[in-house]
Structures are given as C-alpha cells and as structure tokens.
Amino acid sequence: MAPSLSSPHYSDIPFDISFSGSGFLSIYQLGVTLAFLKYTPWILQSAPHILGASAGSLVAATVAFLIRDEILLFAKQLKSFTLGVFNPSVSISNWLRSVLRKHLPSNAHDLANGRLCVAVTRMSDGKQLIISEFQSREDVEQVSLGKRVILCNPCFVCILTQQRCMDGGVSGFLPRMPESSNSTLSVCPFSGDADICPPGPPCTIEMEINGVMIKGNRDNCRRMISALYPFRLELQQ
Structure with a gap:
C-alpha cells in the first residue's frame, strides 16, 4: 500500500496543484484547501x-497568496447560515x-510570478494558454477575475497577451x-480520475x-447542473 500524502516519505517531494473548472x-x-x-x-x-482553470483560478489565486485567515473566517460564518453553503444567499464566487x-x-505580481498559473483559452485557435508571468497587481487581478461564466459573455481581452480569450x-x-517534471495533484468536484x-x-x-475522465453517474449529472447554475436546494438534499 502506498503511503498517504501526509507521510514523511512525501514531505520533500513538491507537488504542483491544479484546480479544475x-x-x-x-x-x-475551497473545502479541500481548508x-x-x-x-x-x-x-x-x-x-x-x-x-x-475557470472558477478554479479563483481558488488557485486564494491559495497562492495564502489568504488563510479569510478562508477560515468564511468557513466559520457559514455555520451561522441555515443550511450552510446550500443557503441560496451564499455565493462562493462572489466571496x-x-x-x-x-x-x-x-507586490502581488512579484509573489505570483512563476507560481500562480491561470489557464485561458485563446479564441483565434482554441488553444489553452497558461499565464504565469505578471507585470503588475492589476495583471493578477484581471487574469484571475476574468470572465469565468461560460454561458454569459465569456470573452475578454487579456491585457498580458493582447489577444481575445x-x-x-x-x-x-x-x-x-507544460514540460514540468513535477507531479501534479489534481482537485476536481466531479468523481472521476482526479487525485482528489x-x-x-x-x-x-x-x-x-477536455482531457479529464468523469464518471457518467447520476451524482455527477447533478453536480454538472449545480456547477453551471446557482445551487438549487432540491438537488443538494
């Protein structure tokens, strides 16, 4: 049996971490991050x-800047809501x-350079670009907070590449x-072949x-609907 991630056997091996759409x-x-x-x-x-990628880039940015206290505070505040995160008034993306x-x-750009990696899709050819170099704080904010809702005006002009993405x-x-020799720890909210x-x-x-195996079961169908639309309580009960 392979040792777990908490094992000292892995303590010196760095993992890239990838948060899916x-x-x-x-x-x-966010729960995995906690x-x-x-x-x-x-x-x-x-x-x-x-x-x-997509909403996962917001989580990645939160992790990259170690906004630990805010994450823990938000988790505590959820307990005051009826139904917690399933309360219709709770918006994770807005938070x-x-x-x-x-x-x-x-100096967010200095801290993010080479470490925070945000995926965008170039519209001219559909190729995925990984943006990991930033010139200013505004660059980090624009790329991380770019249009993330696929169904509603998803296009934006990336100020770093000057291309429509x-x-x-x-x-x-x-x-x-690309060309990274590091192992990648993948985090995805759909059951499939992701590590977590x-x-x-x-x-x-x-x-x-899009390159990820997802199980075709009823629970994943419900999750896909919930991922595209605000939480509906009848789907979460």
Missing part, C-alpha cells in the same frame, strides 16, 4: 506551481472575488504546466471532458 462547485475545492491548511499545510507551501480584490498585496476550462479542464474528487460508485459509463 468548477463553476458554482468551487466550494468543494483540509490542506489543517492537516498537510506543507503541500500548499511547497507547491512550485498552483494552477487553475472569492471580493477577498482577492481586498487582499491582493501591492475566454474561459480556460473550454480548452482544458485540469491545466498542467468526490467518491462515486462503480460506473460502466465514463466521459472525457
């Missing part, structure tokens, strides 16, 4: 690259955006650094979505 299910990735902070903080602290705008330091999840659900994902029953139907 997740839509309104970014709460799952677990890392509590049980294996070295995984986040030592990660050479923290990647994100992530407000936290980044509030807490990005003036769209949601990075369109061209690759779980981004990885919800458990699922054995399934004979598997779907490949």
Whole structure:
C-alpha cells in the first residue's frame, strides 16, 4: 500500500496543484484547501506551481497568496447560515472575488510570478494558454477575475497577451504546466480520475471532458447542473 500524502516519505517531494473548472462547485475545492491548511499545510507551501482553470483560478489565486485567515473566517460564518453553503444567499464566487480584490498585496505580481498559473483559452485557435508571468497587481487581478461564466459573455481581452480569450476550462479542464517534471495533484468536484474528487460508485459509463475522465453517474449529472447554475436546494438534499 502506498503511503498517504501526509507521510514523511512525501514531505520533500513538491507537488504542483491544479484546480479544475468548477463553476458554482468551487466550494468543494475551497473545502479541500481548508483540509490542506489543517492537516498537510506543507503541500500548499511547497507547491512550485498552483494552477487553475475557470472558477478554479479563483481558488488557485486564494491559495497562492495564502489568504488563510479569510478562508477560515468564511468557513466559520457559514455555520451561522441555515443550511450552510446550500443557503441560496451564499455565493462562493462572489466571496472569492471580493477577498482577492481586498487582499491582493501591492507586490502581488512579484509573489505570483512563476507560481500562480491561470489557464485561458485563446479564441483565434482554441488553444489553452497558461499565464504565469505578471507585470503588475492589476495583471493578477484581471487574469484571475476574468470572465469565468461560460454561458454569459465569456470573452475578454487579456491585457498580458493582447489577444481575445475566454474561459480556460473550454480548452482544458485540469491545466498542467507544460514540460514540468513535477507531479501534479489534481482537485476536481466531479468523481472521476482526479487525485482528489468526490467518491462515486462503480460506473460502466465514463466521459472525457477536455482531457479529464468523469464518471457518467447520476451524482455527477447533478453536480454538472449545480456547477453551471446557482445551487438549487432540491438537488443538494
């Protein structure tokens, strides 16, 4: 049996961390981040690259800048809501955006260079670009907070490439650094072949979505609907 991620056997091996496109299910990735902070903080602290596609890029930016206190405070505040995260008034995406705008330091670009890696899709040819070099704090904010809702005006002009781009999840659900020799720890809110994902029953139907295997079960169908639209309580009960 292979040792777990908390084993000292792995303590000196850095992992890249990749957060998939997740839509309104970014709460799952936020929960994974909280677990890392509590049980294996070295995984986040030592990660050479923290990647994100679509809404996963917001989580990646939050992790890259170690906005730990805000994450823990938000988790505590959720307990005061009836139904917690499933309360219709709770918006994970809006919270992530407000936290980044509030807490990005003036030298965010220096801290992010080479470590925060945001996936976008170039519209001219549909190729996925990994943006990891930033010239200013505004660059970090613009790329991380770019248009992330696929169904509503997804296009934006990337100020770093001066090219029309769209949601990075369109061209690759779980981004990885090209030519990187590091192992990548993938986090996805859909059960499938990601390293960290919800458990699922054995399934004979598997779907490949932009390079990621997703199980074709009822739970994943519900998750996909919830990822594209705000949480509906009847789907979560």
